Amino acid sequence: MLIGVVGKTNTGKTTFFSAATLVDAKIAPFPFTTIEPNIGKAYVRAKCPEVELKVKCNPHNSLCENGIRLIPMDVIDVAGLVPDAHLGRGLGLKFLDDLRVADVLIQVVDASGTTDAEGKPCDFYDPANEIKFLEEEIAYWVFGIMKRSWSKIKGGDADALAGLLSGLKVTKEQIEKTLEKTYLSIEKINWSDGDILNFSRELRKNSKPILIAANKIDLPNAHDNYIKLKEKFPEKIIVPCSAESELALRKAGERGIIKYVPGDNDFQILKNDIPKKQMDGLQFIREKILSTYKGTGVQELVNKAVFEQLNLIVVYPVEDENKFSNHFGVVLPDALLMEHGSTTLDLAAKIHTDLAKNFVCAIDARTKMRLGRQHQLKTGDVLKVVANMRG
16 A cells, blocks of 8 residues: 655645655755655554553564554655646656555645645645646546547446556456446446546546645645635545644654654653754744644644545554464564455465465454454454464
């Protein structure tokens, strides 16, 4: 699974990416800073079972801070978008091609309204336009792909669509859900251009959901614009955001100046001998961002993307259900992200194919109950997979 960080140029998109991943991406206040996509890992925040189980975890594939497990998730920051990207304007075709690998999108918009559609400084530009034109660019991109290969689809069915669109990480299930919403006939497909465009718009909702980061929330007019966005798009997840503040906190935490867990609504200052300018900056973030919005918004968006849009859960596999450890005695070593509805057999397969092939049962480490192969997992489960590996 992959999160795409997208948006027009000069909205703070790459700052958001850097804040979420601490990858040292190139950041500058002019269009097309990002040409090649930046790739890194953000961390999904979840409650670690160590607190409840009264043990001390020693994570291998993740981090744990004060009972908060931080689980890595791949993130890509793609080139900035301009209107008519699907026609090749700006870096449009590259943007859209890089976008195809993402499963969910976080769109960073300039909530202050001080950059126009091209990413250039202006007195006011309605951030609602950013939301609309990204959706339309993706829809027309898919429309163009389908039209260019219409001979392969016309007269076909859902399988023909799935074969064409698989390169966009579109599944047959997403196609079938889209067909239900659009009421288009799947019997010997013969759609009009309007039908294809309606299908493309609905498919985007099902295959590449978009969350909105209302960025630069500390600037004048940004809060009012954020409220207007919430009113105009009540169906969307829109989060007030200050990517610059999150990046400053993460950098200060790296240097041991503060103690800060991503997603917290406060931090602890560890050094008092820091320059006054930096201390003033930290106090500004505390009072104007964290206190007002209960966080910078960056971690909240990553979590909502993973848990609410991708619908993933966190599961903790162990080999000793009594000590909650692996066979080396390492407590709660791994935190795995699984799709909602996954079973104990799916968990076995994710750990190792041989475990799934020789699956006997799973054991709930909390209750010690034996669970069958079709038992559905829930987030926070601590489970041992039992397999017959003899012969």
